[in-house]
Amino acid sequence: MSLTENMSPGLALGIHRTMVRIRVFESRVEELFKAGKLPGFVHTYIGQEAIAAGVCAALDRNDYITSTHRGHGHAIAKGMELGPIMAELYGKATGACRGRGGSMHVADFSVGMLGANGIVAGGLGIAAGAALSARYRGTHQVAVGFFGDGGINKGTFHEALNFAATHRLGVVFVCENNQYAQFTSRLRTTSVEDLSVRASAYGIPGITVDGNDAAATYREALEAVGRARDGGGPTLLNMETYRFGGHYVGDAEVYRASAEVEARRQADPILRWERTLTDEALMTAGLGEAVWAEAADEVSAAVRFAEESPHPDGGTALENVFTQVC
Amino acid sequence: MRRMSFGQATVDAMRSAMREDDRVVVLGEDISWGGNFGQFRGLLDEFGPDRVIDMPISEAIIMAVTVGAAVTGLRPVASMSFVEFTLGAMDEIVNQAAKFRYMFGGQVSVPLVLRASDGVLRSSAGQHSSSLEGLFTHLPGLKVVAPSNPADARGLLRAAIADDDPVVYLENKRITAKRGPVPAGDHVVPLGSAAVRREGSDLTIVTYSVMTLHAEKACSSLAEMGIEAELIDLRSLVPLDLDTVLSSVARTGRVVVAHEAWEFGGFGAEVVSAITGQAFDRLRAAPVRVGAAQAPIPFSPPLERAVVPGSDELVAAAREVMGLT
Ligand SMILES: Cc1ncc(C[n+]2csc(CCOP(=O)(O)OP(=O)(O)O)c2C)c(N)n1
Ligand SMILES: [Mg+2]
Numbered sequence: 001m002s003l004t005e006n007m008s009p010g011l012a013l014g015i016h017r018t019m020v021r022i023r024v025f026e027s028r029v030e031e032l033f034k035a036g037k038l039p040g041f042v043h044t045y046i047g048q049e050a051i052a053a054g055v056c057a058a059l060d061r062n063d064y065i066t067s068t069h070r071g072h073g074h075a076i077a078k079g080m081e082l083g084p085i086m087a088e089l090y091g092k093a094t095g096a097c098r099g100r101g102g103s104m105h106v107a108d109f110s111v112g113m114l115g116a117n118g119i120v121a122g123g124l125g126i127a128a129g130a131a132l133s134a135r136y137r138g139t140h141q142v143a144v145g146f147f148g149d150g151g152i153n154k155g156t157f158h159e160a161l162n163f164a165a166t167h168r169l170g171v172v173f174v175c176e177n178n179q180y181a182q183f184t185s186r187l188r189t190t191s192v193e194d195l196s197v198r199a200s201a202y203g204i205p206g207i208t209v210d211g212n213d214a215a216a217t218y219r220e221a222l223e224a225v226g227r228a229r230d231g232g233g234p235t236l237l238n239m240e241t242y243r244f245g246g247h248y249v250g251d252a253e254v255y256r257a258s259a260e261v262e263a264r265r266q267a268d269p270i271l272r273w274e275r276t277l278t279d280e281a282l283m284t285a286g287l288g289e290a291v292w293a294e295a296a297d298e299v300s301a302a303v304r305f306a307e308e309s310p311h312p313d314g315g316t317a318l319e320n321v322f323t324q325v326c
Numbered sequence: 327m328r329r330m331s332f333g334q335a336t337v338d339a340m341r342s343a344m345r346e347d348d349r350v351v352v353l354g355e356d357i358s359w360g361g362n363f364g365q366f367r368g369l370l371d372e373f374g375p376d377r378v379i380d381m382p383i384s385e386a387i388i389m390a391v392t393v394g395a396a397v398t399g400l401r402p403v404a405s406m407s408f409v410e411f412t413l414g415a416m417d418e419i420v421n422q423a424a425k426f427r428y429m430f431g432g433q434v435s436v437p438l439v440l441r442a443s444d445g446v447l448r449s450s451a452g453q454h455s456s457s458l459e460g461l462f463t464h465l466p467g468l469k470v471v472a473p474s475n476p477a478d479a480r481g482l483l484r485a486a487i488a489d490d491d492p493v494v495y496l497e498n499k500r501i502t503a504k505r506g507p508v509p510a511g512d513h514v515v516p517l518g519s520a521a522v523r524r525e526g527s528d529l530t531i532v533t534y535s536v537m538t539l540h541a542e543k544a545c546s547s548l549a550e551m552g553i554e555a556e557l558i559d560l561r562s563l564v565p566l567d568l569d570t571v572l573s574s575v576a577r578t579g580r581v582v583v584a585h586e587a588w589e590f591g592g593f594g595a596e597v598v599s600a601i602t603g604q605a606f607d608r609l610r611a612a613p614v615r616v617g618a619a620q621a622p623i624p625f626s627p628p629l630e631r632a633v634v635p636g637s638d639e640l641v642a643a644a645r646e647v648m649g650l651t
Binding site: 039040041088091092093095097099100101102103104105117118119120121150151153154155156181182183184188189190254255311312313314315316317318321 | 355356358359362380381382383384386387410411414448449450451452453454619620621622624625626627628629631632633
């Protein structure tokens with residue numbers, strides 16, 4: 001069976017392009033942060049690209065996502081432009097949130113990206129609320145709530161699944177199971193080995209997916225999104241993956257062996273997808289290189305845009321606390 | 327005297343408490359790796375996983391388990407790395423920990439410590455920069471401390487663990503890495519005792535936590551202008567050492583009350599209200615408050631600076647209360 005069977009060549013290549021854009025963006029973010037150009041702190045998405053790219057490829061532009069502290073990849077995959085994301089990371093006035101939010105709070109409501117979130121599992125109930133609203137408004141929009149293996153122990157995860165399941169809401173809960181929550185292995189804090197079984201407590205489908213296989217993330221997301229859109233209720237997808245970098249840029253990573261990281265890097269989701277596309281004659285070496293080169297140019301342009309943009313004026317700090325200054 | 331950072335002071339206080347009393351346990355996320363700021367590093371090796379307990383990311387369960395353990399014979403210390411995460415455990419803090427003793431007619435005490443890091447550190451943005459002591463001080467049944475130096479950190483944490491009531495220990499992130507002298511031995515700072523950091527006769531500055539350091543700087547600038555400020559570091563907000571404040575204000579007649587938390591509805595309003603109520607006839611000018619402007623803490627550095635007060639705002643407030651503006 002062809003791995004790309006359920007995809008058009010354009011879609012297969014589009015997923016590749018999204019993954020590459022995320023990888024190049026995040027690699028540049030890492031460099032910029034280390035060079036002291038970005039305030040605050042950053043969590044990169046490197047190694048998990050097949051999840052955001054595959055899941056968002058199964059969504060329409062007006063569908064919703066809620067994201068996490070590790071949200072740049074979701075923002076890119078959902079269709080945000082790189083310039084405003086980068087400018088936000090720089091704290092510039094042209095940033096997606098006018099410099100108010102920074103890395104952990106990137107958002108663009110015009111493409112259904114309801115926000116990266118600094119509170120673990122903070123987006124899951126909000127995704128359920130967006131799905132409730134979509135049903136009420138009769139729009140057939142679906143909401144995806146991204147979260148991590150650490151977030152799966154928050155009460156809000158359980159409460160959101162119960163509510164969404166009870167009302168058969170159009171939500172897909174996507175757990176990006178990268179094995180660690182900050183410094184702690186999930187095995188130390190979580191009662192079950194296979195996180196997908198938690199779905200059974202709420203009577204909804206729970207599926208474990210190879211999160212580094214773009215064909216699989218897309219296929220399972222497509223099915224879950226279809227079910228969500230057709231009134232079949234929520235799904236829990238446990239997407240197994242690994243973050244290649246530390247929890248944040250600068251993390252000394254004392255909690256995991258470098259041999260483990262090396263071994264996991266062998267399953268690089270982008271290289272793997274490139275092999276698949278090459279094997280199935282959808283991609284030539286030249287085409288692949290062009291995608292990387294284009295992404296590098298696009299990210300450089302985003303950096304230039306961010307660097308040339310002004311900082312927000314301190315005098316505007318009290319804008320937007322309320323709809324009108326009061 | 328030894329020199330240590332706030333983080334080392336925490337480890338030191340924890341170690342003393344845990345050696346002395348095997349009912350003391352510590353619970354939190356990433357705790358066996360030393361916690362987010364390394365403030366529990368090494369405890370696992372000495373005390374083992376029965377007393378240094380890795381918790382899932384569920385602040386509600388951290389706090390609920392802490393309350394349950396505290397009312398049945400343990401003396402747990404719960405760690406929440408950023409104070410915003412306590413918001414996921416507000417029921418357990420407000421409805422359970424704070425009320426158990428009173429509601430159940432004094433049958434039981436709730437000897438727990440809730441430790442959290444607060445305040446602004448280099449653009450941590452809206453959900454990782456707040457100072458929420460005003461939420462906790464508002465609640466009967468909770469004690470609240472906020473040290474400004476490693477010696478007090480060590481001493482207050484030690485006193486908090488020994489105390490039979492729930493104590494919220496708040497440590498500002500900006501000063502956590504700072505080092506300072508700590509008296510040798512088992513140094514304890516009793517709850518409810520303020521410290522006079524600097525004597526002066528022109529005005530009194532009342533503050534705590536990181537703002538004490540801003541105030542020390544402001545006092546030097548003021549001295550160059552010929553203004554001698556007395557600086558009081560409250561250290562403990564509940565119980566509050568009002569006597570030290572009132573006796574200073576009785577001498578100076580002028581007072582600035584400052585904190586990094588939002589000014590509107592902040593703890594400073596309570597202090598000013600107590601001063602005006604109890605020393606009205608001693609005041610020579612209306613008290614002035616300093617606190618953050620009324621906005622979530624923004625990410626971008628120029629915005630952050632516009633919202634969060636520092637020594638410049640303290641100097642301006644002192645000049646205002648001196649009638650110099
Ligand atoms: C409510 C809450 N508790 C704790 C934290 C601190 N924190 C930030 S990220 C993180 C780990 C999250 O792990 P996981 O959900 O697996 O996501 P990952 O970082 O692996 O992508 C923790 C504990 C937080 N941001 N919010
Ligand atoms: Mg994780």
